[in-house]
Amino acid sequence: MRTSFFRRSVIVLSATVLVVTACGDNGGGGGGGDGEVVGEGDGVLQLGYVLPETGQLAFLGPPQIQSTKFAIKTINDAGGVLGEPIPEPAAGDEAGQEGVAVQSAGRVLASGVDAIIGAAASGMSLAFIDRVTGAGVVQCSASNTAPTFTDYDDGGFYFRTAPSDSLQGPILANVIREDGHDRVAIVARADDYGRGLLESTRQALEEAGATVDLAETYDPEATNLAQLAQQVTGANPDAVVVIAFEEGTQIMQRLIETGVGPQQVGVYGADGLRSEELASLVSPNNPGVIAGMKGTAPASAENAEYVSQLKEFAPDLVELQYAPQAYDCVTIIALAAEQARSDDPAVFAPEIVGVTKDGEKCTSFEDCKRLLEDGADIDYDGVSGPLDFVDVGEPGRATIEVYAYNEQGKLETLRTEESVGEG
Template sequence: MSVFAKAKASRSARAVLSGAALVGVSALLLTACSSGGGEAASPSASETAAAGDALPIKAGDRALDLKIGTILPQSGTLAFLGPPEEAGVALGATEVNDAASGLNLEVIYRDSGDTTTDTATVSVTDLLSQDVSAIVGAASSGVSFTVIDQITGAGVVQFSPANTSPDFTTYEDKGLYFRTAPSDLLQGEVLGTQIAEDGNSTLGLLVLNDPYGTGLAAATKEAFEAAGGEVVVEQQFNTGDSNFDAQLSAISAAKPDAVAVITFDEAKVVVPALVGSGYPGDKLYFVDGNLADYSADFAPGLIAGSKGTLPGPKLEDDFRERLLTADPALTDFSYGPESYDAAVLIALAAYAANSTDGTEIAKYLQQVSGGTGDGTKVTTFEEGAKLLAEGKQIDYDGASGPVTFDENGDPTEATIGVYEYGADNKYTRIN
């Protein structure tokens, strides 16, 4: 099933209506609150604009040299996501520069690694020394939490195409953090409900113990139990672990009808072990962190019939072909659209602000996404830049969807796709 969700929230209030998810016949309003305490934060620039007072756009030509960096996974447990994400940024940069709008976009690509290394910190330090205005990444929520203070503390925009931890919604980020991926409160709602609708009464959870894994597991459990199911076993492991015998034994002993594998690259180890122990391969459920092409990793048919979820609309053939011009070797396209939109939105916000200062760009990001409630619809940087040069407001709808940021830098409209694996251990969208 495809899910469309809208949400609105406030950074200063530190509370969020995280999404209204329409799943099957149920309609649930998901809510979450951050811990209180401390002094109240002063309103961010995006909050000021969100009150319905869009910031003015100065008409006229631009002469801007915008430099951004990326910290996307070239190594580590999410390395399979690096190529499509970097291709998305590269395609966005190419199309921005081809528009000949007076804004020139330069991208510096760096590795994020994973949480077992300090690769992201080293990369961010390097990028900040080169005076970037924004950094696209990381893909991993856990990695982003290790560098968000470093980035936003420097007055630089952090824009992730794939962070899904609910904790970012109310994080004190000086109004400088944005993402094109929806909170896992939504993905968990879809996943848990899908598992129940497939006729499963009991569920086991194998969970990566980091902000991504535990947040998604909690949302999945809540949705599954709300649909009448029971989570009978939940086992966690840490990034870098190589032995999962205890966790797999506990899951096998509980004999759940289905198992949600909420991991990253560790799926390559745990899935064959689960199926090898006699667990049916078609009763496994994957998530965005491990929904990958396993044709070269698993025996044919090992996971045929298993399902998984991934944020984002159905990838259009035209956009797929455009991504392949940036990286002809791509075989996975996950989060490529979200990465493309990140690059384009940053460029549009810089154009609207007529500035390459990170804090000025942040002031306009919600606005150019249509989050202030006005503006002419545009779907490319070129269309948007032309209107902005005339002093007009815009509402960018991108390859990943309408985007439409709320005051937290979260997209208020999102789609979650459900996918199924075939005998070749490749996945296709079924909704």
């Protein structure tokens, strides 16, 4: 189970005890009143990341890593956190392998970080979340979308700027139904991401009157996916949903070979397949073979200024998916530390939800920090859009992009739709 509101209240009380203790130790200082650092921190906010530099999601590594570093530079240019610059982040590769991800998280933790950005994949985060949050270190993911995290018992130390797939599934189902499809086959990775989005999409499709004739999970490590394609063909669907990462290119190839590709039926993907390179990976000599394929993914606000500045900072970046969300992870952690006047995770973690909602609007670390110094309650609207965290530390609403591949196999954004969670 994810930590309850009651348990978060306990964390706040614990943090208050730390603050009071620190105030007593410093002769009544701290608490933001005189600028002294409180809690058990050392006065320097130390960050690290565990993100994919190799493996199936390696295409998501560079945008998140570079955006993390860009956020740190932006914060340091604005005076840093608690009057000190954030050092170079400790780096770890999640590599698409749980064992490697766990080892990387261990090394990053051993460097003395206060917060970790990552992992990119939900399964990789689940492999080490207990180790991170159990150590009293904050974890913030820019791209974990599995519904599992909403109710996960993380002690109040896990956050995400990406929305749950419980918000994406209904939009994906709506796109499929709008295109006139009634009989749907869904294939998904046999992990928390795949199963979560499969169930969310299936439920929404069935509520909308469609029939889901096949809902099959597969081993993402399988080397032969021909049998999976045969199962799809046997279901005789008029639409196919593929919830996959890089291995989805093989599934697409097999579907096309068996006559259930985008030229014959509706084919849909999700955020794991949204890539500028998908067409060339599926068919280097005929990228138009995936023309007509559609999908959904968590979107970012139209933010030309941020994109321009990020590309100036990292000119070689091609993919930008989840880069804004990574930037926002860093920024809300920094703002929470400023609000708490502490780099101690036990003290600043309870402030993270609050800096994203119900206060005076601000859109940059510098502006938000100035408001905090004036004693204001802030509402940071990120470069990915308004965050408005719910009590469990994740967005309660989401902007979902509907994308498609054109006749040349080029990725295009068709539109965006709002999705709001219950309660």
